[in-house]
Each structure stands twice: as structure tokens, then as C-alpha cells.
Amino acid sequence: MRDKGLHQVRFSTLGPYFRKAASFASLILIALALSIFVPRFRTLENLLTIALQVSVISILSIGMVMIIISGGIDLSVGSVLALAGVATSMLLSHYRGIEIAVVLGIVVGGVCGCTNGVLTAKGKLPPFIATLGMMGIARGVALIVTDGVPIFGLLTAFSFWGGGRVLGIPFPVILTLLLAIIGHVLMTNTPFGRYTYAVGSNYEAVRLSGVNVDRHLIKIYTVAGLLFGLAGTVLTSRLSTGQPTAGTGYELDVIAACVIGGASLSGGEGAIPGAIVGSLLIGVLRNGCNLLNISAFWQQVAIGALIIIAVFVDQHQKRKGV
């Protein structure tokens, strides 16, 4: 147990950077090993495919890591993604405005996120419970409005959003990179970011210093919700269908990506580049297993082991006082 007294408020510590370095190093190592043993792994096409496959989880993990840094958690991520995707595809199957449909998806995500934030900050519900409720509600609403049936027959032009290419690079990959850069600047160079780390480190101290903490928490959950909604529209476009069951179990992947990338579930620690590295590590492992025709069960074992190793290395570094 780490004491988070006032004297220990850390806006960012060396810890996450070491873990991030460790996970980055293991990403490189695994990628190198796969390049040697699986010749097809190192083709540009395959690397771009991996980037495309992890882009949805990466966008989600950008939002999730903000929440985790603030000391919270969001279990509703997969359900909100599905609801936003369903909203987008329903609008697209009735009207022809792609931009409006995408904006609707993002807004739906934002509304869910804002609700989570209000329940947590104003309602004083533990985020675990507030978002657990939202997880059921958003999934349920997605199933209700679609009657449980996937929505298909979307505009062909919409497929650019989740699979089109700009200079040979899949559009979702570019989108993810842009969001990661904007998010990282936001977290490291603005009051928004500093407050987020501070709230996660010592909520009471930040409140006493006159910051409107409730409003800040609502902001964080809303921004994350907007990102979840955006990821939902990307996934819908990639699948060409609005799936009410999309994203089931994504909360595990997304939280795992954040933790592998150096975020601490007790708050105050973590970084967006780390979360991206975490998502990539999971994506590379999955892709490698698929290329080697290794069963999906071993993939789960590998990812579970990875989470444990990542956190273990971090704890070990801390004990050594690095």
C-alpha cells in the first residue's frame, strides 16, 4: 500500500516511465522475435493491419487512461462503444449524412460519459458502480433500439472512416495518432492534465486548494465518453454493420492496455503513450498467435501473463526506490 499523503503528491513520477520503457522494450522484443520466426509478420502490410486492428482499442484506451489517472475506472466502455455505433448506423440507414451520423455517435458517447461523471462527482457513487450501471444500461438500450438485430446496408462511402487509406496508411491509424498526440499535450501541458494527475494522487488536497474538483471529474468522464463514441463510429464503419453486441469484453482489453502501459489503478499515474504501447503489445501478441495458428486460449493466457508481469516489474522498481 502506498501512502498518498500531501507531501507525496506526484504530478508524474519516474515509475510509469520505467514501466512504459519496460513495456516498450517488450513490444520491440516480441516484434523482433516474431519477425525472425514468422517472415510474414514483418511485412509492411501486416504491420499496418495490426495498427488498424488495434486502433479502436487504442482510441478507447486514450479515454480510459485519463479516467484511470484521475483515480477512477470506466467499465461501460464496451457498451458505450456499441451504443454509439448503433446510433450512427441507425441514422445512416435513414439519412445520408455521414458527418451528422459520426457526430451523433460521438455525442451519444459524450452523454453517457457525462452521466458517468455526474454520478461519480455529484452523486458520490464509486466509479466502479456508476459505470457498472452504465455498462448494463448502454448495452441494454443498444439491444432495445435494434431489437437485437445488427444494422446493415450502410453507405459505401462510410467505409472510409474505418478502413479507407490516406497515403497508404489506414485512416483510423492516422486518427488514433492525432488523438494520442492531442491527448498527450492536453495531459502534460495544460491545467486540465495537471488537475487530472493531482485529483488521482490526492483528491482532498486538490479540493482544498480551491479547484472545482467535481466539475473537473465530469469533464474527464465526458472527454473519455466522446472518445468512446468516436471509437464506436470507427468500429461500425470497419465492420460495415451496427452490432449491438460489439465491444463485449473490451473493458478488459482497454484496462489491460492502460495498466501494461504504466497506469496505476489507484490513480495519479499513467500516460497516453503508455496506453498506446499497451494496446499495441496486446495487438501484436494476438496477431502473432493468429499468424502462427496458435489457439485463442493461449492468447488469453499470454495477455493475462503480460498484465501480471507489467505490474510486477513496476512494483519491483518502486521497492528498489527508483
Place this chain on the structure above:
Amino acid sequence: MRMWGYWCAGDVLAESALHEHPRTHKDMIGKKGANMKNLRISLCVGAILVFGVGCAPKTNAPPTPGHPATGGAKYQILVAPKGLTHSFWLTVKSGADAAAKEVNAEIIWKGPAQETDIAGQIAIIEDYINKKVDAIVLAACDSKGLIPTIKKAVDARILVITIDSGVESDLPMSFIATDNIAAAGKAADALANMIGNKGEVACIPFVAGAATSIMREKGFKDQLKKHAGVRLVATQYSQSDVATAMSVTEDILTAHPKLSGIFAANEPGAIGAAQALKGRGLSGKVKVVGFDAAANEVDALKRGTLHALIVQDPFKMGYTGVKSAVDAIHGKQIEKRIDTGVYVVTKENLSDPEIQKLIAPPKQ
């Protein structure tokens, strides 16, 4: 709907395993200490469960009005599908409803939100054993996991019939389903013919451990051996999720660029595989044989991104399931195994009236 309750509870367990320790937003809880917090969590989780269970009696089958009271009681039959979201189950339901009208029975339609939610399905069946329905028509989420629950039903003198997905037990009165091994064999033949009896093919079953998935994989692989020029190079599971199916297909294509055919053993698998091929510009070059005839699969068949569908007769399953249940209640002998048959549907025979009857979406 009750399923969300179970569904959430399952995820609580999964999520708490990930938590380092429950300290999130500790300060926001105030200084009431850990006990208070634990109490709150259990209260909330409890509330979710109670909320769910409280909604349970609101089944979506209102008593059909206008039934003349012509002797014989109205039978209550629980029809428990593996999931609610696939069009397949909606067709099963319309078959069950049609039979219910004929035999004066009331259908209770209840299934878990996810086909992998074995615990959710067990809970549903246990509830209706306690409510003493007359018969249970069940598509089992797991070929072994449901056996103790079926035993409970049989002990409570409730008649059990399995449809679509059976269990490895003699307890059910009858198993009414597609012979999946024979059906997947037809898929192997269709795929081999389409690729000119030579080349590399991949198999995408859905959930390992589900009887239907195992049999389709086996039927496909066994029959494929009879086509000497065709070689199976990869088998990956779709987890009944379009996104997963799409990713595994992309990776299979990367590992085997010369692939000429894919057999996807259910709807999400087929849609994901077709979508991955579309993304790579390989639609039509790599042939896909899918299973079932959901509206989006038929749409893909028309567009040429899917090339053949092995179409079961879910209407017949629902219909025969309910009909046989009532027959058995009346003491009639019913067959232990009833095959409902499959059709190989291609773009060419799509408009045949016989096929149209199978794939016309059920009116809800």
C-alpha cells in the same frame, strides 16, 4: 430484462480480478471506512440483481387472446435460445409461435444476451423450473454445462427437449436440429467445387466447446479430406463476434496469401470474413461459404461478398420443438433425434420459392 442483471454480475467478478485493490476514489467515499464501502457495493450489486429478477415475470409472450376454452389446459412452454440477437433465433421464435397457436400453448421466450453466457442460461432455466412450466425447449449454450440443470428439470417432472444445440446426455426426450456434421460436409463440398477442387482453405468455427461449433468444424474437416487437392491451412475461432472474425481473417490472409476459400461456421464469422476480404480487395477471389441466412448474409450473397450459405431450417426447429413437446405431454412417442435438414443457397438459387420461404425474415 433480467439477462442484464446476470450479465452485469458476471462482469463484476471479472472486473474485480483486475483491480489491484478497491481504492478508487477512496476520498470521495468519505471517512466512513471500508465496511461502509463494501456494504454499499454489495447493496448496489444486490440492487442490480433484484432489479433484474424483479423484471423476470414480464415475459414477452402475452397470452394469445381469443383462444376458445376447448377443453385441455393451456400449456406453458419455456423456449430457451442460446442468444437473442441473431436473426436465427428470431426465426426459431416464429416457428415456436406458429406451433403454439396450433396446439394452444403459451411460449415463454428467454435467453442470455451472449451465447457464451452459460451461467445466465442455467439461471433462466432454474427460475422456470421453480415456476413449474410444462415443458422446456432448449438450445444449450454448452454441451456439458447444462446437464445438471436439465436433470433438475427432469426430476421436477418437467419435459425437456433440446433444439439446435444439444447436450451430451440422454435426459432430453428428443434432440431436434440440423445434423451439423452432415451440413458442414455439404459446406466442404460446396467450397471445394467453387475453388475448382484445389487450393488452400481456412475454417472459422465460432466458440470452442459449443457442440454445434465442434460438429461443424469436424464435419467440414472430415469431408474436406475427400477432396485431395484442397488443403486446410488454418483454423481460428470468431468468438461469434464480427470484429474478431474480421481480425482473424485478416491474419489468416497475411499468413496464407494464396488462400482460395474460407468456411465460416456461423453468421458473425461469415460477415467478418466477407468484410475482411472486402477491405483487402479480395471479394470474389477468395470464396466464402457461410452458415445460416441472416438478412445481412443474404445481402452479402447478393452483393457477391459471400458465395454460398448453408441454410438450416430454424423455423422447423422452433415449430417441431414446441409441437413435439405438446405431443410428449399427451403421451405420444416422439423420436429421439429429428434432423431438420439444410439447403446450400447460392446467388443462383436464391430466388427459388423453396429457398425464399427459408430466408424470408420473420415478421415480428
